[in-house]
Amino acid sequence: MASISATMAPAERQRRLELRELLNAKYLFIDRTWDAVFWITAIFVVAGAADITKLLFAGDWDFWTDWKDPQWWPVVTAFATIIIPSALQWIQWVAWRFPTGATYTCVCLFLATWIGRYFQWHIAETYPMNFVWPISTVPAAIILDWLLMRTRSFVVTSLFGGPIWAIMVWSFNYIPLAPFLQPVQFMHHILTVSDVQGIAYIRSQTPEYLRHIERGALRSFLGETQYVSLLFGGTLAMLGYWIGQAIGRFLAVWPIGRYIKTI
């Protein structure tokens, strides 16, 4: 704890004395159990909200290695995965000055997606985990929280954090994806390992005409379309950040102590 010296400004000294008294107060009814119950039970609703947002906005790209293309994947994933972390950033920063909202959310999401993916996709449906592994947003979340801590500004965090989020999510998950992008010769065609996985594991309800992957060309960028996608993903992530802020501000914190008087 910061020391309290006689040379401090009176206002600062008073504030630190009050905080020390608060920390050392002996409460009659409140103990650490409340903190534990709050943060542990919140894991479930946060994980559920984050996972359903990712599943229904960008789930198809997250389910399969052959869907992780350079065109759609960087765009939709950045948008879908920043929303709930942003909401928790607001809640935790405003209430407790914790720069941990995004990391907390993404750790909860990581646990939820791996439980779902392992038990529901691998055990129940027998898909191999190396075909249906989910992405991790934890490293990007740490950086987003660090940004908030350093800037203490949600506006600056969104302006810089959005593009950084898109780049970090793609970069950190490109590492496990890279082995599946190796070229193979399959039935006289050059494909990637992930394409062969997609052919080998029959998915009757997601036929080829349905798959939103690798449409168009944009060969003027020498085929490196992911950098353009990352730019769009970054701007969409800024939008997603403020959707998350609206959730945190108006759905989580604003209703505290407010009542509907008339219909």
Next chain:
Amino acid sequence: METTRGRAEAAAERGPTDWHSAWRALFWSCAILLAINLFLWIWDYTFAFTVGLNSASHSFTLHYRTLFWGELLSVGIFAGLWYGWLVRTGMPLDRDDIPPAEEVRRIAMLWSIIGATSLSIYIEASFWPNWDGAWHQTMVRDTALTPTHIPMFYFFFPLSVVLALGAYIYGRHRIPAVYAPEKGFPWSFFLLISAAVLEFVQVAFNEWGHSLWLSEEFFSVPFHWPFVAYGWLASGMFAVWGETILRLFQIEKSARGVEEMPVEHTAAAGR
């Protein structure tokens, strides 16, 4: 579940936040939820591929339509019994002179119900949708009552409604300082209950969309997006925690006879 003041006073040796007081309701309710979830998962694991592919077969009727009706009936019976008991035992309670320890215990009990609701929301929003995606992106559906829809849409979706509404009924009768009907309907519970109800209503829209627009399972299709938006409304749960935390500090203040309480740490910074 201890609810009356008499029983609470009889157990006065236990603190309001001790294990035997209110938190055990949290652990037991979550344990029961997880046990039911495990049962349904094992049921699907055992029967989904063997009898779940042809909804016109007798074995499908035997294993899945009975499960469907059993789930709806059990949730309905649970809701009726629980709500009836909450109201019958809650209405006679004295609202004016609640001992601080008893009120703290009731807030802990409310948090236990909210914790069970949180777990139910996770199971409905993450655990089962994963199998729903895996199943429906693999199998061609021939009915809306598929092996993965039945546990998800027709047990945990209505159960979340029941738990959220039950939490409000508990607070309305037992924590009048925060949830007395004279104050109006709390926005926190309005959002939380709306989230659960609208999610259940969205089930119908989802199946209509799969019938009319897209029978394939593209998870990111627009008629799935209301599931997400309605799920965001469950953020009202944080407001329930926030306003009960503020009440805890008020109780502490009145119990200690302290004139001023520092408020920097409270959750109302947004106001």
